[in-house]
Amino acid sequence: MSIFDNTCDFELSLTDIQAIDELEKRFTQRDSPLLDIPYSSELCDDTEDILPRNRNRKRCYVIDSDDEDEYTGQQVSSVNTRIDKDFWREPTDSGKENYNPETSLARNKRQKHELKKKEGPVKKSRKYCSRCYKVNVKTLGRNYARKKTKQVNTYCPQCPNELHFCLNCFNEEHKKL
Structure with missing residues (x-):
């Protein structure tokens, strides 16, 4: 399995789509809190945008049936790096509304022992x-x-x-x- 942009070679079967979804779930689980974006692994049309980085980018999965069994380890790692690059992260805005620089307390400095x-x-x-x-x-x-x-x-x-x-x-x- 490999990932290409702006290309769709052939249609995926339901089992292939489910296998890709399983891989995505396994590779996108993180310990740190991130804003997860709902992601679809269905085959894309030319008009459908899936997680665009630019306005013109589209993302599609293409399975090469000849090399499927031989290079599974390499394929999984390539899917993982690609998914990591495509997921955008956004900082959370928790607490920004209540922040006031005049009333915020300065952080207590550690008391330094001195003779x-x-x-x-x-x-x-x-x-x-x-x-x-x-x-x-x-x-x-x-x-x-x-x-x-x-x-x-x-x-x-x-x-x-x-x-x-x-x-x-x-x-x-x-x-x-």
Whole structure:
């Protein structure tokens, strides 16, 4: 089976038309929502337009009975590409009527975590680096971890509880974000 434009070699039987319809149904099923156009695979006259791309184009199926059995794989792929090219797609207009640029909300930007210094006297605002402290508690215990952990003046305002971090721990903790 092959597809030609503006030609009709001979009439198709009912079984041939049904077979072509089955192929079209199988090849035109898509997962994405498209506007499907009703399509007729009947033999076209010179006056009948079936899915015209231009005003003068017509589409017809022509079956070559000699090569029908030998080249079925190639024929199916040629039908598929042709059908894909002929189906026109139109964007849906859903929501355009209600769109108002003044009232539409700007898309929320993802909050970027950043390291900030606490304001005020450094001696009063210093705290233990939370990640260093957790690691030291697991390895050394609570008493030694308190003595060995760095005290820092920097924190992350986007993290819950505004945790204090040294620069190395901040980078390690926020690699995943």
